[in-house]
Amino acid sequence: MNQSRWRKFRKRVVRHRMLILMALPGLAYLVINNYLPMLGVTIAFKEIDYSRKGLFNLLFGHEWIGFKNFEYLFRTDDAYTITRNTILYNGLFIVLNTVVAIAVAIVLNEIRSRFMSRLYQSLILLPYLISMVIVGYLALSMLNVENGFMNKIILPLLGIDPVSWYSEPAYWPYILTFVNLWKNVGYLCIIYLAAIVGINHEYYEAAVIDGASKWQQITRITVPLIAPTITIMMLLAVGRIFYSDFGLFYQVPLNSGALKPTTDVIDTYVYRGLMTLGDIGMSSAAGLYQSAVGFVLILLSNWLVRRRSRDQALF
Amino acid sequence: MASNKRKLWALTLSLLLIAGLLAACGGGSGSGSGNSKGSSGGGQSSGSGEKPVELIFAMPNTGTPMNDLELVQEEINKIALQKINATVKFTLIDWAAWNQQINLVLAGNEQLDLLVTSAYMNYSSMVAKNQLIPLDDLLQQYGQGIMEAMDPVFYEGTRINGKIYGVSSFRELVADYGFNARKDLLDKHQIDLSQVKSFEDLEPIFQLIKEKEPGMIPLVQRNTSNTVVNDMIASRVDNLGDGMGVLMLDDNNTTVVNLYETPQYREAVELARKWYNAGYIASDAATSQEGYVALMKAGKGFGYFSNMKPGFEAQETGLIGYEIEGVRLTPAVGGSSGPVAFMISIPSNSKHPEKAMQFMNLLYTDADIMNLLTLGIEGKHYVKTDNGQVRVPDGVESSGYVFNQWLIGNNSLTYVWEGWDPNQWENLKAFNRNAVYSPALGFLFDANKVKTEVAAVSNVISEYKAGLESGAVDPNVLPKFIEDLKKAGIDTIIAEKQRQLDEFLAANQ
Structure with a gap:
């Protein structure tokens, strides 16, 4: 046998x-x-x-030395702040980026002029190719207290007093979300556009004959047919939910201490904490913690997806 | 038969591919070290028949033009080859990326024979991790010149656990602090800096500038680490390495305290806040990425606080491009970390520690090598004047080689720039000898036992320090800052530091 x-x-x-x-x-x-x-x-x-x-x-x-290298991650109240910030920001980014990217992809797909469609695609992808350090300075040119575009032009127009952007944590969830969206939506959008372009035109033709409106075509044909792509992209993103875009959270707020309540995430905390120590044991501990949580989350969400539809799960 | 042959081919091909991959991986790490043929199989002694050894020397790139480094290196190697049968290859690493890159090099097996170390760049943790080799024996054997040329504090002051791990460059080990300003503006408004005796005395001057020179920042903060507050209190504090637990020098004892809880700190923070509110300090000082040199150069600043030394004004005038006048407001004081601020060390990665020490010896004894290294090539980067000083050659707009002279070696061997006091080096030696030193001179804190706390406290400090010390944040948050520090475990660090300091003092009675 x-x-x-x-x-x-x-x-x-x-x-x-x-x-x-x-x-x-x-x-x-x-x-x-x-x-x-x-x-x-x-x-x-x-x-x-x-x-x-x-x-x-x-x-x-x-x-x-057991778990001693992990201790610093959980030692202070910061542990709660950084975990909350990391998960909430990345959760929000996953949902928002996906929704906006799909919307933009659908709109791009509707543009008949090939030239214009390509032009918009390139323009929307451009921010993705810019380094975060430069994005940080672009943001600074907007938000600079004395000479920034916001304080010098926009806010006076609206009759609002200048805001000291880099010391007011309350605004940063919006700023970071906007910057992230602006930067990353182009890339995601191209992936979804590729999926949409691959949809057989006969579906739409049949739908038009049956009298389906544009909105119905989108909700009944486009979205269901790109659902597998959406699922995979989301699953992959969920696996990295404990990793944050270091550039976004460190460069864009210019490492301003006053903003830490709303801009500090696990990666920046580890960086600031270990800058002086340079201890690879402790930084490995942070990395292991992040990937372990990501691993569990990806298993969990994959399991959830499998329960709904076996075909769309990653494994 | 034919199919067998095909199989063999496929197998060979895939093996080749794998081998290629492996080679690519291996090559990636190897090429980074800049290893050349000369460095392998070098002998230990400098016998004339031996193959010369190539030493790799890593130093930080401080942002000055160093395009002609290779030419300089070539000239240095001509001398070194003859004297110690070795050549050196300088590797410049950007200041900002230094810690990270050096960490990677030291964690790997890349060859590195000499490197610049500093208490501000993980010196003590490098020692704790055995990344540097003790130099005591090597100094005795190959570094006699160093011991003859330098005051003992330059190499004795770098001991950790009784062993020497680095030799300090010749520079000021102490500092007095003061205010520097543009002379043209001082003259224009008839301000007499010599009447200023304390930091508080500067207030009416700031006010005058604020009124008479709209758009100009009266007090430029050097950067977000050398803050306004830091420069005002630095001469009263020995920050014992990382500033987490310090000695207050006024108190004249060896009790480690939390700087942020002291009345001196509170006063300085309140003064900075007052100046910030009055508009004397730039409103974005807490986050500005621009250093004071850039701001002063651009004509946006009137003056700034700084640590000083003999000849400081001449140095700053050269850097900024406006003539700078300074006033010293504190006595010259040396903290524990004076000698360990910039050193040369030999990492345990070194394949030729003896040769490395021989080269180090040249940096402290050989005037030709030091002139090459710090000034460049004669005729190209500098020319001698009649009185034995040097200047930039005529017609050279921007030199291809400007070295930060305080960084390494024995600068007192080199020519003095025109415009400086011809006795610059003698003055500096006297400045070092006559200063007040911290009772903890030579003490280095080993943070290994309290790493967890250091990581947490670093985070707390990064949240408050820049804001408070530039005046951008109201001093009312000070109690919250102190509370967060305590939660993060600063008291544990202070207790550990006190224990190590007591041990150190007992051992050095």
Whole structure:
């Protein structure tokens, strides 16, 4: 019995040898780049001593200190603030980015002029290609207390007193959400546009004959047909919900301490805390914590998706 | 048979691909070190038949033009090759990326033989992590020149746990603090800085400038770390490395206290707030990314607080482009970290520690090498004047090589720039010798036992410090700041620091 299964396996290996060989380089890449470094998770539980070099020492050499490297993450009231900020911001970004990106994609798809459609696509993608450091300075040119566009032009027009933007935490949830949307929507939108373009035109033709309005076409045909893409994109985003865009939360508020209640997220907290220490054990601990939570969340949401529709789940 | 051959081909091909991948990975980390053929298999002694050793020397790029570094390096190597049978390759790393990049280099196995270290750039934690090698024996063997040329404080003051891990560059180990302003504006408004005796005395001057020179910032904050408040109280505080737990020098004892709870801090913060509200300090001082040099250069600022030293005004005039006049408002004081502010160390990554020490020895004894390193190539980057000083050659608009002279080595061997006091180096030596030093001189805090607290306290400080110390935030938040510090565990850090300091003092009786 066992032997026959083994024989079967060998037969299949021989039959698909070319396919297996073709997969080898990719597998090797995956193992070398994604799996081997995973041995490094042990660093999070260790006190690193640099006089001992090499992989063997990394895995077995240094002193085990349990969860001590994790302590600083949960030590103060900040733990609540940064976790809340991280989850709320990223949750909001996932929903908002998806909704706006789909809306924009649908609108772009309706533009008949090929040239204009391409032009808008490029314009909307442009912010995605700009470095966050530059985005930070663009924001500064808007929000500068003395010479900023907002305080100098917009607010006087509306008869509102100038605002000291970089010391008022209350405005930053809106500012960060806007900047994030402005920056990332173009990229997502292109992915959804690709999905929409792939929809067979006959569906729409049939719908028009049946007298469906434009709105009905969108809600009954477009959205359901790109649902698998939406699900995958959302699932992938949920897996990274504990990671924040460091540039967005550090560069755009110009590292202003007064804004920390609404701009501090796990990544910025770790950065500020370890700047002086440079301790790789503690930074690995933060990374491990983030990916562990992301892993659980992705399993959970995948499970939820599977319950509704098996086909759309990732695994 | 044919199918067998095909199989073999496919196998070879995929193996080749994998090998290629592996090679690419390995190559990526190897090429970063700038390793050249010369560095492998170098001998330990400088016998003439041996292959010369290439030393990698990492130093921070402070933003001055260094385009001609390679030419300078070539000239230095001609001398070094002859004297110690070694060459050096300087690697510049941006100031801003320094900590991170050096961390990566030291964590990996890249060759690095000499590097600039500093208490402000993780010196003590590098030692705690065994990333640097102790220099005591090497100094005895190959660094005699250093010990002869320098006052002992330059190498004795860097000890951690009784071992020397770095040698300080020759520079001022102490500082007096004061106010510097544009001379043209001082003259225009007939302000006599010599009448100013304290920071408070500056208030009417700020007011005058505010009224008479609209659009100009009377008091420019140097940057968000060297804040207005910091510069006002720095001479009264030994911040014992990280500023979490300090010695108040006025108190004349060795009790570690929380700076942010002291009345001195509160007074300074309140004064800054008063000036901020009066419009003497820029309203975006707490977040501004622009340093004082840029603002002063652009003609937007009148003056600024700073740490000073003999010849400071000449240095600043060169940097800013307006003539600067200064007034010193505090005595010259040396904190515990004077000698460890900038050093050269040998990392444990070094493959040739002996050679590295020999080269270091040259940096403290060889005037030719030091002139090359700090001034550049004669005739190209500087020319000698009749009285033995140097100046930028005629017709050179922007030099391709400007080195931050205080950074490494023994600068007292080098020529003095025209416009400086010809006795600059002697003055500096006297300045160092005559200053008041903190009782904790040479003490370095090892934060390893309280890492968790340090990370939390760093975060609290980053929330309040820049705002409070530039006057942008009302001092009413001070109690909240102190409360948050306590919650984050600053008292644990202070207790640990006190314990280490007591041990240090007992050992150095």
